[in-house]
Amino acid sequence: MNKVAIGIDIGGTNTAIGLTNREGKVLIKQSIPTPKHGIIELYLDDIVKTMKALINKFTSSEVVGIGIGAPNGNYYDGSIDYAPNLSFKGKVPIVTLLKEKFQNIKKVHLTNDANAAALGEKIYGGAKDFNDFVMFTLGTGIGSGIVVNGNLLYGHSGFAGECGHMLIEPNGRLCGCGVRGHLEAYCSANGIKRTAFELLAQNNNTDSILSNYSLADLNSKIIYNAAKSGDLLAIEVFKLTGYWLGIGLANTIHHLDSQAIFLFGGPLAAGDFIIKPTVESMEKHLLPIYRNKVKIIPSQLNGGDAAILGASSLVWIENN
């Protein structure tokens, strides 16, 4: 029988569920709303119903396991812990709950979404040949997943890899977590918008396309399109983003001596507008022993399937 894995990606708005094979093909997938009612039993019923419907379409395949990616997902105890963007309160023992529903599936694992992205890249994507790398996901915030000696680094309590909350500007911008100066406040999709507004405020560039947008309406795609059309302020936004991201990546490399850094998320669509200044700043801030060695690579996973693939990749890890 063909072996397949189920990947469940729990987001603040939607939950994506899919069946994948070992080669990283998503065979079938479906998305359901992540409810706001906070009643885990009802949500679990929705998930189980969707999973069963998907499995029933692949009866000739053997489901070898379930992998779940979720904000604040803790690998060690299999629970989602106090996730601020989900309506379920406290600790949700999602692994135990799903094991009860699918007693014939032995492997059920959970991790946070950024760790899942890192593992997805290792199992299916561009990191197959790398054993020491870090994945940075640039979205509303910045997540990161650290791979060391071929395995995810979980740390003492399962929360390693919150690199988005490293401080790069003392007393700098307010981060969503309440502390000032974190990388996330500068280089997340949201941080990039803030950089545009900072520059507009400083230089009063009324000739920039970006001067026509509100903070609510602006996004990194608009800034990218402006940069492509030659808008100098938009180009400067990506230069500054790269400057700060390069500092962050250099700090990470000084800790981990990684072989490569993978980058994932909407802002990466800007390509060299963001990659070039990032590499330049990273190299400038590195000790000579690390220079010209560390590869910066955009994620090789299809953006639309990446979350399901990341979650399902937990199933294929041997020692899991």
Add this chain to the structure above:
Amino acid sequence: MNKVAIGIDIGGTNTAIGLTNREGKVLIKQSIPTPKHGIIELYLDDIVKTMKALINKFTSSEVVGIGIGAPNGNYYDGSIDYAPNLSFKGKVPIVTLLKEKFQNIKKVHLTNDANAAALGEKIYGGAKDFNDFVMFTLGTGIGSGIVVNGNLLYGHSGFAGECGHMLIEPNGRLCGCGVRGHLEAYCSANGIKRTAFELLAQNNNTDSILSNYSLADLNSKIIYNAAKSGDLLAIEVFKLTGYWLGIGLANTIHHLDSQAIFLFGGPLAAGDFIIKPTVESMEKHLLPIYRNKVKIIPSQLNGGDAAILGASSLVWIENN
């Protein structure tokens, strides 16, 4: 027969060699100058002669291995690579060279001095019960050794743990490596002196004891004694040092989710003058999930023996 390990600590000025038992007692030790002549063969003869003299005094003991701590010591290939403070040029294959001289000793291992300090703490000191911790050594520079899942983290090319070179102040003070704003430029013994001078320059505190010292004459012991006697500027120096160090430690914890941070070096003699503001700043800069969990612990090894103990600890690691 009693089992003993040989520890060799290669410093810029002196090389300390000692025999230690598994419990962390230094049975005998001797120091020889680290020569400036750059001829590795002559230096090796000195080391071998000293080692044989020490071993001959413990003929009833079995030497199970040799551990070497050296600046730029690379665990993977057993060579000291381009160490700027040593007179030997290029890559010095110290492990191979020593194995040739002591063919009956199978275990010969090398790592850098900060990694050795971390491992020494794990094998003999205060970190016996910790599997996820980081050692910061505050000396002329700042070294660090990272322990993850009970093992030293070496990274892709053997250079993980250069946390002293993480950037904490963009365009800040010039670090010895040539980059501006690194932690080392603020919180090493040398960085602490620079903080004193920065404050003297800013505030013109002619009433401070420290206003009587040149940069060359000042050291962290003098600043500590001044702080003890109530010198407000000296107290402020440690407060600022703790502020910056706390930022650095928080960045490290956001990467690694460590259980504890150990601190080693001269400035730690200042005790709570430096520890208290460090803890305060670290907690302030951490995500809530890490707060009030991570212990900050001064090294429990005897300062005078720590380098030999750190080096010799490499011998007692099972998978070495």
